[in-house]
Amino acid sequence: MTDSAAQIAKVALVGDRSPNVVSHTRIPLLLEALAARDRLVLDAYWIPSEEAAAEGAVRGFDAVWVVPGSPYRSEAGVLSAVRTAREEGIPFLGTCGGFQHALLEYARNVCGLTRVAHAENDPDAEDPLIEPLACSLVGHEGVVTIEPGSLAQSVIGSQRTVERYFCAYGPSRHLDTLRAHGLRFSGHDEDGHVRIAELPGHPFFLASLFQPELSGDGSRPHPIVRALARAAVEHAALRAGSQPAVP
DSSP states (O other): OOOTTTOOEEEEEESOOOTTSHHHHHHHHHHHHHHHHHOOOEEEEEEOHHHHTSTTTTTTOSEEEEOSOOSOSOHHHHHHHHHHHHHHTOOEEEETHHHHHHHHHHHHHTSOOTTOEETTTOTTOSSEEEEEOSSOOTTOEEEEEEOTTSHHHHHHOSSEEEEEOOOSEEEOSSHHHHHHTTOEEEEEOTTSOEEEEEOTTSSSEEEESSOGGGSTTSSSOOHHHHHHHHHHHHHHHHHHTOOOOOO
């Protein structure tokens, strides 16, 4: 199978789907645009956070996207999905809450920081990795500076981008420890705060505190979303033993 339009990739959308979460209503439009504009066909399955806790819940998918909408009903389920994607080389994207939980999973399972927590889920935690932002980013748009030579830079095609947020929590502690254990923070806001993380050596592992799914009107998918789709199609082709003609 060499036509990327015929190569269908299975994508797990991990999160608690709600008509009240704008990004959730936008994702179907993005999937349609990816198929029509880019010939990247994704067969998307919504996996509630509780179901993601089951052994192998996202195994067999060609990509895992942990979508916004925190606090999730099951933190453990989301962390399990992130871990499976990270350890098994499944293309991964985490946006907003997905970014936060990608860092949380890495801190606990790679860095050995087993007591770190997300303050939204555990406001009384003694060691919150993800804390309330000094200035909420709900409804905020801001500049992100991207490190040259990073996956984020190759995907976005620029070292500066303006992105939309809908978030009140972000990472603050233990960032040096995460870096020392291999996680790369490749995007920062104008105050130097981390906004993008990636994992070198992984086929595709990218997480952003901003929400690329909110870019534009949904008719032209953000480069990050398009890059995840390409990675998923490539993963599907490898599983099928074919070479995709990815646009």
